[in-house]
Amino acid sequence: GAGVSQSPSNKVTEKGKDVELRCDPISGHTALYWYRQSLGQGLEFLIYFQGNSAPDKSGLPSDRFSAERTGGSVSTLTIQRTQQEDSAVYLCASSLDWTTQYFGPGTRLLVL
Amino acid sequence: GQQVMQIPQYQHVQEGEDFTTYCNSSTTLSNIQWYKQRPGGHPVFLIQLVKSGEVKKQKRLTFQFGEAKKNSSLHITATQTTDVGTYFCAGRMEAGGTSYGKLTFGQGTILTVHP
Numbered sequence: 092g093a094g095v096s097q098s099p100s101n102k103v104t105e106k107g108k109d110v111e112l113r114c115d116p117i118s119g120h121t122a123l124y125w126y127r128q129s130l131g132q133g134l135e136f137l138i139y140f141q142g143n144s145a146p147d148k149s150g151l152p153s154d155r156f157s158a159e160r161t162g163g164s165v166s167t168l169t170i171q172r173t174q175q176e177d178s179a180v181y182l183c184a185s186s187l188d189w190t191t192q193y194f195g196p197g198t199r200l201l202v203l
Numbered sequence: 204g205q206q207v208m209q210i211p212q213y214q215h216v217q218e219g220e221d222f223t224t225y226c227n228s229s230t231t232l233s234n235i236q237w238y239k240q241r242p243g244g245h246p247v248f249l250i251q252l253v254k255s256g257e258v259k260k261q262k263r264l265t266f267q268f269g270e271a272k273k274n275s276s277l278h279i280t281a282t283q284t285t286d287v288g289t290y291f292c293a294g295r296m297e298a299g300g301t302s303y304g305k306l307t308f309g310q311g312t313i314l315t316v317h318p
Contacts, residue, residue: 122304133310134246134290147305155291182245189295190236194245
């Protein structure tokens with residue numbers, strides 16, 4: 092089957108606008124993760140889902156960030172009132188068990 | 204909270220030289236994973252280590268997990284230009300608690316290989 096897909100691949104927005112980033116995990120994968128990667132930096136954990144619930148939201152940078160997952164499948168990461176420091180690549184990964192995480196291609200967000 | 208430190212941040216080698224990156228966790232880990240990210244690409248899983256003192260090999264790559272399960276290393280023998288990329292370690296805390304599913308990534312080591 093297909094791998095993890097993310098949309099949009101690129102997003103340019105103006106400061107103060109809201110954005111929604113989508114992740115379609117590999118079918119059947121129960122775990123889903125969101126990370127943020129700034130240019131030349133490592134992966135910053137944001138949130139993960141086990142099924143539809145999010146046991147650990149500790150990585151969300153502020154209350155402007157939220158995420159949901161419905162039907163144990165698609166997940167949406169929403170950033171409200173975007174700021175320039177939100178510019179980064181947002182990566183989604185899914186996992187069947189506690190081993191391999193399969194990453195999507197990412198959404199490159201640029202806030203002007 | 205859990206921290207995973209990785210060194211060096213950058214490594215430049217001549218093709219044929221060896222390369223090693225080291226990973227240290229502030230807490231004991233349940234397991235550790237290694238990923239490779241090619242320039243412009245996304246991280247790709249390489250391997251997972253679970254047991255204390257475990258050593259695994261994949262062709263020219265050798266992965267080790269420390270006896271205390273707090274450190275790990277990746278060694279590449281005789282680097283090739285295809286090895287170029289960023290290598291990340293990622294640690295998972297010991298079982299139990301809501302954070303078990305979370306992977307904490309190191310900052311990565313950027314490897315460049317000069318032909």
